[in-house]
Amino acid sequence: MTADADVRAWWQALGLPGLIDLHVHFLPERMERRVWHHFDNGGPLMGDGWRIEYRWPVRERLARLREMGVAAFPALAYAHKPGMAADLNAWTLDFARRTPECIPSATFFPEPGVLDYVTRALADGVKIFKVHLQVGAFDPRAPELDAVWGTLAETGTPVVVHASSVPVPGGCVGVEPISGVLRRHPRLRVVVAHLGMPEYDDFFDLARRYERVVLDTTMTFTDFAERGMPFPIRLKEELRVLGLAGKVVLGSDFPTIPHTYAHQLYALERLGMGDDWLRSVCWQNAQGMV
Known part of the structure; x- marks a missing residue:
């Protein structure tokens, strides 16, 4: 497979x-411009950055996902400072209401009132959360978040966590x-972004030890990732x-990737794990989560 x-x-x-x-990421326009600026220019959170393959208007990006048959995906906005998560959640919920394939998503940040807006988001139909510990630069063990993690563990709501x-x-x-966090809330359904790249061993161990911890494939095994952070053959x-x-579940980081969507799938296929593995990763494992 060579093309979308x-x-x-x-x-x-x-x-x-x-x-x-x-x-998958869809963001408010102003935030998206700032995020793409970081990818274009590099910096302390991005290293050298990279060229975004799908630097397209929203309508064209949605059309490409539909053409490829991506039947379900979240928007995964994420807060990086206090006072922005509730507004982002309102935006992502509205985006999901207008986009039939979009799984309603939300985010949170350690701040006063965080449990209130997370509870409200769940009541409004949010099915998955996203936090980015590198960009947000916050400790997930912060006291303000303990009740949030507990609530998400009780409801079985997955949280995509950029933790590596x-x-x-x-x-x-x-x-x-x-x-x-998991020691306090062992039933929490954490989706570890990027298979925990480059700390693969540590996060694979986490997936072994906790029943509800899963790993997403985002950018792993691609030519781009293998050049800088290769996957260990021993795993x-x-x-x-x-x-x-x-x-293990499918993730792509669309649209902010330096390769085609098809290349991510090709990178999974060339591992040689077999069709049953591909079916599990690309559909079955996520089907019961969201």
Whole structure:
């Protein structure tokens, strides 16, 4: 598979009804411009940055996802300072209401009132949350968040957590901060972004130890990732076992990726894990989560 035009035939050949991608971003226009500026110019949170493959208007990006058969995806806005999460949540909920394929998503930040707006978001139909510990530069073990994590554990609501040192170290990343949360809330449904790249071993261990911790494939195994943060061959068999056990899900980081969407799927296929593994990762494992 070499182009996005091939994606639909690819998943159809697997006997799937489409793809579920749990790591997609749509942001308010002003925020999106600022995020893309960081990708274009690099900086302390981005290293050298990279060229965004899908630097397109929203309508065109949605059309591409639909053409490829991405049947479900969240918007995954994330707060990086106090006072912005509630407004972002209102935006992402409205976006989901206007976009049938979009899974309602929300975010949070350690601040006064955080439990109130998280509870309100759940009541409004949010199915998945996103926090970015590198960009947000906050400790997930902050006292203000303890009741939030507890609520999400009780409701079984997944949280996509950027917890590893990719693209560069910063914030409260690494396995220990989020491990501290899981020790207090072992039933929390954490989706570890990027398979925990580059701290693969640590986050694979987390997935082994906690029933509801899963890993998303975002940018992993692609030519871009393999050049700088290659996946350890010693973990390949464990990746196969975890995927078949429901603990690996498809993620892409669309649209802010330096390659085509099809290349992410090709990178998964060339691992040689087999069709059952691909079906599990690209549809079945996420189907029961959101």
